[in-house]
Amino acid sequence: MSRLLMTVNGRAVDIEVAESRFLSDVLRLDLGLTGTKIGCNEAECGICTVLVNGTPVVSCTYPAFKALGAQVETIEGLSTDERLHPLQQAFLDHGAIQCGFCSSGLIMTAKALLDEKQATGEVPGEADIKTALKDTYCRCTGYQSVINAIQQASGQDVPPYIPSTVTAGFEVGKAQPNPDALAKIRGTAKFTDDYSFPGMLYARTLRAGVPHARIRSIDTAAARSLAGVRAVLTHKDVSGRNLHGIVDLDWPVLCDDKVRYSGDAVAIVAADTETIAAQAVERIRVEYELLAVVSDAMDAVRPGAPVLHEGRPDGNLLKHIKVNKGDVASGFAAADVIVDRTYRTPTTEHLFLEPECAIGVPAGYHPADFGGNQDAEALRGETAIHDKTSIYVGSQIPYLDRDQTAAALGVKPESVRVIATLMGGGFGGKEDVAGQVHVAMLSETTQRPVKMLYSRQESLLFHPKRHATVIRIRTGATRKGQLTAVEATLYGDGGAYASLSEKVLTRATTHATGPYTVPHVKVDCFAAYTNNAPCGAFRGFGVSQSCFAVESNMDILAEELGLDAVEFRRMNTLDVGSVTATGQKMRESVGLNECIERVDHDMRGDDFRWAWKQGHRHFAWGLAIGYKNTGLGGGAPDKSIAEVEVWVEPADSGDPVVHAEVRTSSAEMGQGLPAVLAACTAEELGIPSSRIKVLLGDTDYCPDGGPTTASRQTYVSGNAARHAAKAVLAQLAPTAAGLLECAAGAVTFAANEATAEGKSVGLAEVIMQAADSGVPLLAEYEYWAPKTQALGSGGDMHFAFGFCAQAVLCEVDSRTGKVHVHKVIAAHDVGRAINPLTLEGQIEGGIVMCIGYALTEHYIQEQGEPWTKVMARYKMPGIKHTPKIISHIVEHATASGPYGAKGVGELPSIPTSAAITNAIYRATGVRVRSLPVDQDELLRAMRSGAKEIELGWGHEQAIPTVTLGGEM
Amino acid sequence: MPSVPVARNEHRASGAGFTECESPVNYKRNAVIRICWNKYHSPRSIDEAIEWLTHYDGRAQVIGGGTDLLLEIQQGLKPAVEAMVDPCRIAGLNQVTIDEDYIVIGCAVTHTQVVSDKRIIRDGTCLVESCGVIGGPQVRNVATLAGNVAHALPAGDGSIGLLALNGEVEVADTCGRRWMPLQAAFLGPGKSAIDHHRSLLTRLRFRATGASAGSAFTRVMRPQGVALPMISMAARVQLDADNTISAVRIALGPAGPVPYLAEPAMEVLTGGPAEPGQFDKAVKAVLASAPLRTSKYRATREYRAEMIRTHLPLVLARATERACSSDAVPVGAGQ
Known part of the structure; x- marks a missing residue:
């Protein structure tokens, strides 16, 4: 230990710390300044940026003693209690803060830029901002709002970019920041790793490190004997069910007889420090018998392939999913032109900036037992008393975590409590159980709180990804441009465990005609187990994959037919009255053609050309359209429960004020759910959103909102909140009637008042009266979405669909093959914009994520071993990739949605990749059939005159031959 | 079946050969x-x-x-x-100084300092262009050019720029301090001739390009995978009064285990006019001699050759242009 003197946020710091400390450790651990977040510990993501003597540095790899005597600035130093820094205010106003995990990094990096510019009397332009923030990543926003906010903070007149929407109601339709944004912008918001309980231990997991092997023996003796080790657990210590899974129970909590992928958990350790835990993990000896590796979905289902899950009747075939409509043979017979191509999409990684973290707190934990402060009133956090096994975690499905943990512990679900913390991004990647069950086991064994924080590298290794697919698709059309038939065969790499493979690939299958009317359809999809990382939910949920294939074929067809690509699409789009491939008749809310018209109109502005050249710069437009269901669909029970409670607080001046809290277990991961729930509740109660508290994800204090997935929460929990608020008012109606001296049925509530027969009384007075007379001020509502039907039944598979169209302006450098997206014009039919500000954030972020899908991202595995072991090998789009995004919001309301809303989480990240490759084709004459686009391969084709390329970056082999119908 | 003990930390042979860093x-x-x-x-x-x-x-x-x-x-x-x-706290070592016609860069000088130094912008432009593209701003604020040289990567951008400028390295140890040519500091990929456990790389220096010489750098990156260049190249061109190339240096990488000095191409150009026809000859000479390879997930040999074909003439033209003018505006820094 040595003395470290420095100034942090203007205050002198004088502490004794180990010289081996990094600056981020000192800030977070020694000084408790947890506003600085750690995303990778590789100097890669930039979110841990702080200023040292005014200069931005990545604190995760900056030796603390390099900062000896320096002035250090962190996010906590920017604002005072009364006043936000202009950057913080601008980020808030522009919605440039979503999950909030990267925000302090973005803001601190931007602050240095503003300070530098201010010193010379300049203001930063977009190019300056893109240079300064080049390596400071954000996975939610898509950066446009970030750029605008920084410009505004520098004094330029750049208002928030909010597309026009239908007239706002009382609260619904207003652009306002997410309620949790203020704490995030100040750096005071607590994510899981920001909690530190008295007496807490640190846990680590031993991962298999081999893709496929039988476990001969596990020897933990050496690990147990290490000083400071409190528990070493293996499958033998799982007292309940040693399996978990969202759909199928096939994933061991801790592997017993075999391991099926490199990231499989074999043993877990809790120790006094993270270092000791890591050392203990290294001392565990596992003897494996290596088995042949299955590394490809098509190989997996061939006869004789090594079987991952012995005893399954279908071997590695996880599911054969079929869609059949009409008779494809006659459909193709009627076609004048048939396009038949095979495409390939890569495995991709969510790269939420917050790695998984979970903290288990044992039943009966008293902080005072470990010298901590205890507060009997506290419901959660470090000072609270915990009467049951509790898990702090950022999770997309808290109730399922609770149930799966209870099953593994062999206890009743009610004996476990999951407390959702803020989530630094999810995108589908925080649906499966990560460390939740493990920390519960370790904390109950040691009777201490146990934190398990995954490193970025472990996160990359462990969690489920987006399915790699190979898709052969045959599309037929008449000379006039009418689609006659689509036949497709898909292979999806599900990885080692089922996770949501069946659901994801069902979505890929049912959406494999695109949003078009096709009379004859036959689609077969084979989901397979392999020894790759499991694949599960990821924004787009299978539709991202099939859309790339469908929309590529549509452009090829248009060209072969000599039709304009937009016109050809418009001739075949779904509309009210159309029937989908699964036999669902669209009865309402199909805004697709309006989306196309809006985008087409903007794209064909002055001097429109599809493609042109300026020297080595080849420019072209490309367009693609997409659709995505809202909700679970396919007959799954789709419900959400919310409760709303109202109360009255005395005001500083004037009359008492009505407040409310809405509670549901649903998750916020940066998508803006609290803003939606607050608006829906406020709209019904007639009070401002700012007086609505939103409590999410506590299984003891929130009813079950179901999984936060499938773009469903606005719809189901928005509805649940709306109805719960209505139910509260209905409970209050008799009291109001008493005050108004009328019949309860005559009372209406609006604008903070109860009214009847020309008389009115303030809502606050009604509530106070009701409270006095014992009328409940809380109501719960269980909302059931309209019933759906299973695939194959021919009924409604889904209760709503969102639609979109996107046009992209791309440039290909004919010297390098490098692709750049300059502009995206987008239109999204979301039913109704509940909050246009947070909605626009979802749209921009989704588009930029899909640019990554097209151009930068590939989680590479070689024979079951990940090559992408570190974040430095996985590039998501940075601010330099962000195009100018022009966004239109189309609102074809759906009758059962809250105020007509359908949900938007996934929709924007679906068609962009196909739009980009369609543009590349126009710019270069080369059709790209594998993602992500490899400039090396593209340039080779441009030079050689090859018309199509089938190697994406990270692919070593050509796309395999797929037999339609999938004979195996 | 016999039990097979698992080799952990097995170093995978990469198609990249010696130019790729495995982690x-x-x-x-x-x-x-x-x-x-x-x-x-x-x-x-x-x-x-x-x-x-x-x-x-x-x-x-x-x-x-x-x-x-x-x-x-x-x-x-x-x-x-x-x-x-x-x-980094040794007095004088965090500065850029002038020593007669040398520009001297202390070992604590960061990439950001190099990029913003007016003398280096004018008289060592390719170094500004190369240091300006390394990492992101936060890394450039901390990372030193000396560190880039010490790391000895075959395509360390700063090293490529400095090699074109005929840079030298000063090393201090118990025997004292001495200058050595930059090239002598590189033994292989990631292998420095300087023992960083026992000696200190104190300073770097190169001769200012001055009135009759100019330099330029460019590189080609891909947006995926590791943030290492597909190829980097730099040139320093010295002109006679009649616009004949009196001296030239061309550095590029990755091509072989250390930053590559394209001597055959330099010979082709020396004594000839600074014009496109000559530059094309230089390209041919590079392609005939540089040990280009395919690195898995990074670039094929063919792509690298093509980038030399398309970009080396541009670099040579830009360096020539700068040799003819007293000012230079660096290109691409911060990208």
């Missing part, structure tokens, strides 16, 4: 190492730095910005050390 993050650890050193020394003089290195007798390591070094230790590519010796 075998240990599966058991599933994380980077967070304790990379125990003691951290910030000496105030070169002598003190040498004393510390001597004191630890090989168990200490010189650290500059640490942005490459610490990642390598954290990812298990290099061992952790007992002590770090950080020369």
